[in-house]
Amino acid sequence: NAGVTQTPKFQVLKTGQSMTLQCAQDMNHNSMYWYRQDPGMGLRLIYYSASEGTTDKGEVPNGYNVSRLNKREFSLRLESAAPSQTSVYFCASSEADRSYEQYFGPGTRLTVT
Amino acid sequence: GENVEQHPSTLSVQEGDSAVIKCTYSDSASNYFPWYKQELGKRPQLIIDIRSNVGEKKDQRIAVTLNKTAKHFSLHITETQPEDSAVYFCAASMGTGNQFYFGTGTSLTVIP
Numbered sequence: 001n002a003g004v005t006q007t008p009k010f011q012v013l014k015t016g017q018s019m020t021l022q023c024a025q026d027m028n029h030n031s032m033y034w035y036r037q038d039p040g041m042g043l044r045l046i047y048y049s050a051s052e053g054t055t056d057k058g059e060v061p062n063g064y065n066v067s068r069l070n071k072r073e074f075s076l077r078l079e080s081a082a083p084s085q086t087s088v089y090f091c092a093s094s095e096a097d098r099s100y101e102q103y104f105g106p107g108t109r110l111t112v113t
Numbered sequence: 114g115e116n117v118e119q120h121p122s123t124l125s126v127q128e129g130d131s132a133v134i135k136c137t138y139s140d141s142a143s144n145y146f147p148w149y150k151q152e153l154g155k156r157p158q159l160i161i162d163i164r165s166n167v168g169e170k171k172d173q174r175i176a177v178t179l180n181k182t183a184k185h186f187s188l189h190i191t192e193t194q195p196e197d198s199a200v201y202f203c204a205a206s207m208g209t210g211n212q213f214y215f216g217t218g219t220s221l222t223v224i225p
Contacts, residue, residue: 106156
C-alpha cells in the first residue's frame with residue numbers, strides 16, 4: 001500500500017515552460033487536493049476534487065489547471081511557469097465518509113528560474 | 114472564505130515542559146479542526162483532530178481543545194521530548210470534499 005505518490009520529486013523549469021505534476025493514491029479515496037507550501041505561508045490550497053469528475057478552485061488557482069483523470073489520479077499543470085510558482089507542491093487525499101484525515105504525498109520541489 | 118490565524122510562529126520549550134499553540138478561525142460553518150506535524154523535509158502528518166460537536170480530545174501527551182463560541186482551538190503537548198521538535202499546522206474545514214484552510218505554522222523547538 002503506497003498511499004499517496006507524487007512525481008517528480010524535484011524539477012527546475014525556465015520561465016514560460018510548462019509541466020505536469022502527477023499524483024496518485026491507492027486508498028480508494030474520493031477527495032484529492034493540491035497545495036503549495038511557501039516559507040511562512042503555511043499550506044495553501046490550489047485546486048481540489050471532491051469526487052471523481054469534479055474539480056474546484058482553492059485559494060490560489062491562478063496559473064494552474066488540474067485534471068481528475070480517474071478516482072486514483074489527480075494532476076496539476078503549469079501552462080507557463082513563472083518564478084512566483086517556485087514552491088513545494090503537495091498532493092493529498094481523503095476519504096469521504098469515516099474520516100476527514102488528509103494523507104499527503106512526499107511533495108515536489110519546483111524551482112522556476 | 115475562511116481565515117485561520119495561528120500563534121506563536123516560533124516556540125522554544127525545555128524538555129519536559131508543556132507547549133501550547135493557538136488558532137482562531139472566522140467561519141462559524143467550519144466543523145473540523147485537524148492538527149498536522151511536519152518534520153524538516155517531510156510531508157505533513159495528522160497528529161490529532163476534533164469535530165465541532167466535541168470540546169476536548171486527548172491522545173496520550175497531545176490534546177486539542179475547541180471553543181466554538183470564541184472560534185478558537187488549541188493544541189497542548191505535555192512532557193515535551195526532543196522528537197516533538199517540528200512545525201505544527203492547524204486547519205479548519207467543513208470536512209472532506211470541502212476546502213481546508215491552514216494556519217501559517219508554529220516551529221516548535223524542544224531543548225534537551
